[in-house]
Amino acid sequence: MDDPLSQLPAEALTHLDGLYNLARWLVRDPAEAEDLVQETYLRALKGSHQFQVGTNLRAWLFQILRNTFFTQYRKQGREPEAVDPEVLDTMATRLGAAGPPSGASNGTLSVDLRAALQQLPEDYRAVVLLADVEDFTMTEVADIMGCPVGTVKSRLFRARAILQELLRDYVR
């Protein structure tokens, strides 16, 4: 299949669950997540001529979803959460001093994991999900997020510090 237009649909659909999963973690509302994924595919189709056969279609789709998410936030006047590294450093330290939220040790793992991930700033949550759940390399995550690899590693490292405290009952 030389024509990217004819190749895109065949493989693109296999990434639907992964894209929807990330969308749900980003926007939380199921209907908004569906809209975000649908818009991602529409944009992918419109821009399919830009996609080079043989390159990473999956990472390209996630990059479109990520960009669409940002665009829609800006359109709605809802800027993504600002990430201040100093605040996050003190957040991890504060959590360490105060212990996990009340009840964390009593919760089910999946519920505690969900709550912990939701507490991360959006940029950090996206990096964690792309690196851990979707198993992208640091370079791929950087491409998707549109930032240097060093920034990805830094965000992952800081996210780890926060998650380690929030999930200390499970990670000793």
Added chain:
Amino acid sequence: MECCEARDHLAELARNRLEPDLADAVRAHAAGCVGCADALRVEAALHALIRERAPRYAAPPALRARVQAALRKSEVPISSGWRAWLSLHPWMGTGLAGALVALIAVWVGTTWLAADPVARLVSRALDEHVEYAREAMHRPAPNPVDLLATLRSQAGFALGPLFPGDAEVQLISTKTAELRSKPAVALVYRNGPERYATLLLMPGADATIPAEDRLPIESFKPYHRVASGKQVLYWKQNDLACLMVSDLDGPATAALFLKIRKAA
């Protein structure tokens, strides 16, 4: 190797993605550095924990059908008959079959929702319950008297006597909500460390409880269904329609129902 350089590679080392020489160098450093060894252990543990246990959301069938439809529209127009076209795009045979299955699933789902007026209510209540339980997980039990007083002032309709909890069951939180485009309230109870029940109350003068699928609990017979692994009870008391979604097993759900029912 310095600590800062080693930590720069920990994430990739934990995923076995480093070149062998570099991986050996990082491991050698970690073997003699408590801080980096601990950071590597945490990195590997959190990566495995999130990869294997983080909740994953599967795309709904309706979305899959919409995306498939959009992708089909983008395809080369069929000019020489669908058999010839399919022979050129053999994967589309599978795709079309998948789309057909998805469309049937959507049709069956929407038909089921339309034919069963309680189904939509239960579906919405399940979503609310999961969200409320998640929010309540890290919340200490507040004073139930204060909770109920606040809820009564916000509800917009008469609630009647409500179960405030007891030594076994705690009232964790209350919320105002909307169901069937009407005001409703939710009370979230915790019964044990991992078990929650959400009681939804709404004005119920016009509510109809299905006559079938009734579950005898002492002298009461609420409507009963198990949906998504949760116990669901639906009944009327006073002028309220009451719907409870519970993580508890059958007997514990029945016991909680009795406490709620008898409090009224």
